[in-house]
Amino acid sequence: MTKSKSSQIVLIGIFIGILAGGFCGWAFGESMLSVKFLGDIFLNALRMIIVPLIICSMITGVTNLGDIRRLGKTGYKTILYYMATTGISVVIGIILVNLIQPGIIEGAGKGVLPELLKGKEEFSFIDVLMGLIPSNLFKAMTEMQILPLIIFSLLFGGVLTTLGEKAKPVINFFAVSNEAIMKIVHLIIYFAPVGIFGLVAGKLGAVGGGQAFYLELSKLGKYALTVIVGLLIHGIFVLPLLLFVFTKRNPISYLYNMITALTTAFSTASSSATLPVTMECVEKKNLVSQKASSFVLPLGATINMDGTALYEAVAAIFIAQSFGIHLNFSHQVIIFFTATLAAIGAAGIPEAGLVTMVIVLQSVNLPIEGIGLILTIDWFLDRCRTTVNVWGDSVGAAIIAKTKEIEKPTNRI
Ligand code: ASP
Secondary structure, three states: OOHHHHHHHHHHHHHHHHHHHHHHHHHHHHHHHHHHHHHHHHHHHHHHHHHHHHHHHHHHHHHHHOOHHHHHHHHHHHHHHHHHHHHHHHHHHHHHHHHHOOOOOOOOOOOOOOHHHOOOOOOOHHHHHHOOOOOOHHHHHHOOOHHHHHHHHHHHHHHHOOOHHHHHHHHHHHHHHHHHHHHHHHHHHOOHHHHHHHHHHHHHHHOOHHHHHHHHHHHOHHHHHHHHHHHHHHHHHHHHHHHHHHHOOOHHHHHHHOHHHHHHHHHHOOHHHHHHHHHHHHHHHOOOOHHHHHHHHHHHHHHOOHHHHHHHHHHHHHHHHHOOOOOOHHHHHHHHHHHHHHHHHOOOOOOHHHHHHHHHHHHOOOOHHHHHHHHHHHHHHHHHHHHHHHHHHHHHHHHHOOOHHHHOOOOOO
16 A cells, blocks of 8 residues: 555544544443543653654754854754744634634633642643753653753754764764654554544543533533634744745645644644644645754654643733733733743643643732633533644744754755
């Protein structure tokens, strides 16, 4: 069977998996918890590969650039892309939540501080910065803290490029390991249809089936709609437009080639767990230069979160509206900046955005108990925003691949 034929079969399988998972979870509710293990196996397989993938691909990416100054320039353009697109998404969110006013509802209750946030009431951006440099690299690996691993790999790869001939065997070791890991990712993807079925059916089962989900959704319908419309505007108009303007690529075929990654993002609610699949789709299907994707994507999976930033801004203003607190223009400007920072600080794991939202709420003195108001529906919105996060990373990889630092051939050491 040809490679493209088998990947089409997997794609069809994924659609069947999502539809069947959605139907079974909706109709059979809690009994679907029995198939959750299928999703967990898929998720574990992806998680198993993340640490070696990040280390090998970042080191290979940096050494492929060949010159540490190129890394600096590429790095700064990457961060610029991340900040700009995140900023645009927050503006979309702020405009929509002010227009739709989802929080102005009769009898909006007062929230209660969710369990998830107990002990994290004082969470700040300093905590994010502190987490960048691990005191123990192996502990960072076992706890899957991705940013410290990225920092270490960047340093290690950068230093290797300064060592000349004798670094060659080490560089080759990481390059070949990277290839081997990508092959494993390819194999794991064959399991995606079944894994995605298990994840979707299991999650709907865990929330009590379709009826229960519908009830939750209808209570917070206007708020959920505001977030989803914002995500759609950003994902369907803004990002494809940027992709087209900077790369002249056809956004529809680029999107089509990303479907496996986007559906994995939706079903796992984790940009980090999706990273192996994102890399496979960006490199192997969209044929983006590995020089760009190998570090734009790992970095993006943890710091570039357009969807999360948009959601944090909408959620914070929704909470203010529900508590009857008026936010003036300067408050909203503060929310713009803190939502951007909070999204950068959020890890690429499920519901990380809920935790970093404390930064946004505290910056304008909103009660953090307000998070209790949006908790019931968060698992669903998390999936939607994670999909946009991953889409934003993928578009970023194609755009950065067009920069002259990447396009110029390198004299690899
Ligand atoms: N789950 C999101 C992600 O992994 C982060 C969040 O917004 O909670 O991208």
